[in-house]
Amino acid sequence: MxxxxxxxxxxxxxxxxxxxxxxxxxxxxxxxxxxxxxxxxxxxxxxxxxxxxxxxxxxxxxxxxxxxxxxxxxxxxxxxxxxxxxxxxxxxxEGQPGRSGAAMNSVRRGWQVEEQPVAANRNQDMVFRALGRPGIVLVTEGPHSRVNALVSTEKKHLNRVAPGVPVHVIETGHDEGQVELKDVVKTMNKLPKALTQQEVQAVGGRLKTLNHMRNPMNGLPKGIDPMRARPDRRAMRGR
Incomplete structure (x- = not known):
């Protein structure tokens, strides 16, 4: 009993x-x-x-x-x-390392979102990546003057494994030209479609190969766990 x-x-x-x-x-x-x-x-x-x-x-x-x-x-x-x-x-x-990745993770169907940043530096600037029918989307976290170098390097890597695939950059923040965290997903979904579903799957396979060729966490400062910044998706949907 x-x-x-x-x-x-x-x-x-x-x-x-x-x-x-x-x-x-x-x-x-x-x-x-x-x-x-x-x-x-x-x-x-x-x-x-x-x-x-x-x-x-x-x-x-x-x-x-x-x-x-x-x-x-x-x-x-x-x-x-x-x-x-x-x-x-x-x-x-807001203000936590990994917040941009957390905002991206609230996107629903149609996107393949990387859980970890694909680029980072000692200043806690990060670049997160997603793949969908509009192409590849890089969402940055940090001042433009610092993340610009990270974005340029990432674009070079992407051009080697997925040449011709559109690469969109969304800078998060409160400065002019940047996107608020709450508007990241909306901005992603408004991008024009450029790939078929089959092409998305093919590019996704190439990006996985790129991930295996390198450690996406290289350069990430010790003690930073971007996964801790993930918001409650159920709460955000009001369920």
Whole structure:
């Protein structure tokens, strides 16, 4: 009996949290960097509900619209929480080494994203790489004056193994011409498609060969683990 109880406890711990538990976790995470989130959600939900009630009163069927309004208010609150949670997740990794790679890893289907930086230096500047139908995308982290040399070197390597494949560079940061972390994925997805799916697979094989020929972590300062900067994807999607 004792073994069965222990097994039941273990299964409970391993269970995936339910929808409400997940939403609670997302809310708590968001509130740490966005203390007003409670008021924002409440006002948005009440405002949505009020609009539906007014429409119902005008049409002489306020009970039906009250029920519809409750559902609409919940949806609006969840959408706002999702957006705020995403912003909170990025604000929490701001300034951490590996933040650009973390932003890239929130991309969904259609991309092959390298988990580790393909180039780095002692100043903690890094270059991350992704491959998709637009071609190869290099996302940098650090001042332009310093990452420019890393990008140039990486482009030379890429030209040897994948000549003719478009290489796009996205610099992250807050300066002019740079892209905010929250906009990295959006910028990647807006790039024009240049390769077929079959060509992407072929280029992916060449890039794997390049990875085997060198250690992508060479030059990375000791004590830096870019994987620790990865945001909670579930939280960013508001699940």
């Amino acid at each position: 004792a073994d069965k109880r222990e097994e039941k406890k273990k299964k409970k711990k391993e269970r995936t949290p339910g929808t409400f538990a997940q939403m609670k976790q997302v809310y708590q995470m968001t509130k740490k960097s966005d203390p007003k989130i409670g008021w924002v959600l409440s006002l948005a939900a009440l405002g949505t509900l009020l609009v539906f009630i007014l429409i119902g009163v005008a049409l002489g069927n306020w009970i039906t619209f009250l029920i519809l309004g409750l559902g609409a208010a919940a949806v609006v609150a969840m959408l706002i929480l999702s957006r705020r949670a995403e912003a909170a997740a990025f604000s929490q990794i």
